[in-house]
Amino acid sequence: MRAVRIHELTGPAGLRVDEVEAPTPGAGEVAIDVKAAGINFPEVLLAYGKYQFKPPPPFIPGGEVAGVVAAVGEGVSSLRVGDRVAATMLHGAFAERVVVPELATVALPDAVPFETGAITLLTYATTYHALVDRAAIQPGERLLVLGASGGVGVAAIQLGKLLGARVIAAAGTPEKLAFCKEMGADEGVCYATEDLKERVKQLTAGHGADVVYDAVGGPYAEPALRAIAWEGRYLVVGFAAGEIPRIPLNLTLLKGCQIVGVFWGSFAMREPARNRSHCAAIFEHVAAGRLAPHLDATFPFEQAGDALRRLEGRAVRGKLALVP
DSSP: OEEEEEOSSSGGGGEEEEEOOOOOOOTTEEEEEEEEEEEOHHHHHHHTTOSSSOOOSSBOOOSEEEEEEEEEOTTOOSOOTTOEEEEEOSSOOSBSEEEEEGGGEEEOOTTSOHHHHHTTIIIIIHHHIIIIIISOOOTTOEEEEETTTSHHHHHHHHHHHHTTOEEEEEESSHHHHHHHHHTTOSEEEETTTSOHHHHHHHHTTTOOEEEEEESOOGGGHHHHHHTEEEEEEEEEOOOTTSOOOOOOTHHHHHHTOEEEEOOHHHHHHHSHHHHHHHHHHHHHHHHHTSOOOOEEEEEEGGGHHHHHHHHHTTOOSSEEEEEO
16 A cells, blocks of 8 residues: 655655555454545644654654544454544554554544545644643633644634633634634734733723633743733643743733643544544534534645645644545
8 A cells, every 4th residue: 555654754745655555354343445534733842753652764744634444453443444434543544555453433424525524633632632621611601722723723713612711812814813713713813013011901891811822832821821810721732832831930920820631632542432423523513514624635645745845834724634
């Protein structure tokens, strides 16, 4: 089978399309013929050897797929050959066939195209876990989303609205903020031209943000924390800016707030049945039109490096997909 592999940890330039042996499922596993794979920022970090886990090259990147069940291993009871599914994994998605544990899959409704199925789970499941499990967000609360025009940002906007929050999107350009409002954001803050703390205070009549969703880190973390409301929850989702911020802990005392870690990957491994239930609920909302993952563009395997360059250059609105 064909697969995209990282051969050198030099960024997008290190990707090549190879012929590799197709995997076969073992007990409790399923093989999926991949119709589309989602592309996420961790793939950029993996290409440079800067992600939390560092598989030795050559390896196949990619953390989410959608496709058709091609084979099932011994003991698999919830899936049959021919079923439409989506699935997540640590890496290995950029291939024509993948093998994953049964509990890492979720049924893909007929109304959801494969490309949409492939770009949904990592961002929306992360965000569902963040807003529901970790923040316990309530209707009417103010949600500030940093990096709001990206994949997890769009998921946070849409899920925040679905859960009844008032959503304030923060992004780097007026064009990105206009896109965020198309995705459902109520208000916007432009990093480049506005003071994040002061603008959030203005937009909330001095109350501040009840929940901050931060997948960016870097220089925006401290002003966002300073804009948080009393007893607010600051969700640490990721560090797309590249810099892990150092937070003055006196701010948590003064705000009576919580800094809450969101490690969805670990949650999915520790509580796979619960995560699978979350994913099924997400796809129900997608099929019904209540959530609308935004596909910016699709790329063939041969252009996987170009896709990662586009993501690295912050030129993506929503998500990208790779199609065999």
